[in-house]
Amino acid sequence: MQRHTLSESHSSGWLFCRPAWFLLAGVLLLAACSQPNSGVALSGATMGTTWHVTYLPGPQTAPPEQVQASLEGLLVSVNDSMSTWQVDSEISRFNRGVVGSWVPVSGHFARVMAEALRIGERSGGAYDVTVGPLVELWGFGPVQPRMELPQTSAIEAARNRVGQQFIEFDGELQRLRRLRKVELDLSSIAKGYAVDVLANALSERGIDSFLVEVGGEMRVAGNSPRGDAWRIAVERPEPGARAVALGIALEDIAVATSGDYRNYFELEGRRYSHSIDPRTGYPVAHDLVSVTVLADDCMTADGWATALTVLGADEALALAEAEGLAVYLMRRDGERIVPLYSSAFAPWLEQSTPTQ
Template sequence: MLAGLLLAGCQRQPLPVELSGATMGTSWHVTYLPVANGFEPEAVQAELEALLVAINDSMSTWQTDSEISRFNRSSPGAWVAVSTSFAEVVAEALAIGELSGGAYDVTVGPLVELWGFGPARPRIDVPSAAAIRERQQQVGQQFLELDLEQGRMRRLREVELDLSSIAKGYAVDVLAEALLAQQITDFLVEVGGEMRLSGSSPRGDAWRVAVERPQPGARSVALGIALTDAAVATSGDYRNYFEVDGRRYSHSIDPRSGRPVAHDLVSVTVIAADCMGADAWATALTVLGAEQALALAEDQGLAVYLLRRDGERIVPSYSSAFEPWLEVSTRID
């Protein structure tokens, strides 16, 4: 998803405020229209940055003292107290994992590492079947138990939780709710390409975002969408991959097989009310492939836009819930 918004034509007053920074190994951006008697931009930025720090302190596997890292070090079978926000994100992830039939699994980290898409050095070869089977023993959300009522979790086996496929979307929602609490209703919030939009753009109409055309080595637009009061997330497997003997191995790992996906679906865009769900669903549907993704989207009422590769062509398809967005979109051929 291209994060840039298209500011064509004359801007209305007041002029938009633009804030940005770094978080979660990526960047965040906020554009909003200020309100009368509202906080100064410096105060808004400070609050948003504090919220992002808190999310990192809870959900970053890169921080050894984070809430998630402490949980991943807990003894199997031992209950661990977790924060309400942490439990909320895990509950959403587990629900989507179940609905997707295991295509989405927040314990897939060991397989991601094995295939060279984690923080370690990238692979230059294909792991053996034995190595894949061994890592699969360390994967499975069924070995996580969440007690929402008591605010606690435990591992039934030494699996490790990784919320990177949903945490950015959650962060978008947290920032959006913070702006709404300040009576700011016209805004775009983006973290690592995942977005939530509210009210009107600086032009006075809907915000415009773009679905990127899956094209390695270049950036172009496949579809422009006019959005308001919605969240949007895109997942694709066309930039992060390696090749061995002419075969491409994507960073999108199917937890069920232990291997990178091998179908022709290259991009999934999900529009939803909240970005946390859109973020996780985009990952889940990417793993499933076009046919299963569309079937599940229809079953769950998800607004989904898919791009698959057919030789040299990029072929779009979409769920019925996405059709209303096409009425206010521009397809770029």
């Protein structure tokens, strides 16, 4: 079995927007620091990945070390709520809890859960935060990669432990409970939420020009250090290479990209994507290779990018139109990469730089 991951590189002048788990450390800082007025650049580690913030300070802005400490504290609180790697996190305690019992949850958890369930419902189950057993079964979880395909019986057994309909959420009382022994994994949306938490914290400090990135998900506001809009590069989906498909000038918007061309395995001549369809229990097998979503908040962009990747190009574009989502898709047609986009994305193309 051949397992594919990413090699390190960067592209001058553009900030790469790429699948969340594969943004390379240092790309944002390299791009920002190459400018004459680079502002302040902060970075660190969180959620098993990296985070970067670049902002333009004002005369009353606190020293960078104070801003960094504040942001790191917020990231710790999000991680303490939603990390499945921490045995004492809020989500880990919930997953170990008694089926049928109501569990009070924090504001962080409640906000993310509400949006995750909404996207799951609107996507017809293509997005499901209980999909973890299937992800692990196919070898894309924390366990070792599979050397053979799972048996049909194992897939069906895992599917019996998947389904957001078995999660009951009471937003008013900020609590939830399981109706069956399913487990939550919010990693497909938590990084986007963390971006929003940091962005809101910067705004509350009076900082109105910034870029926030956590694990590849981004949100920008105001102007870049160059004095113009932030420039984000959408990667062309080419395994083993790194090239820009589209450059977009962005202001006051969040962006998330999901794709299946970097994380997959090949067995007996067939490719198996890390994107698992919760409705079937199998990896997706369509020609959609990259989804980029723009939204007012990064949590929404993050969740929808995952959902649309599962659906495939035609269904994804139709749903994006129905939901009014700004979406840029790339599908593979033989040796060609064919771009598609929703009506809501069209205005952003007027400020874009195609490079194909």
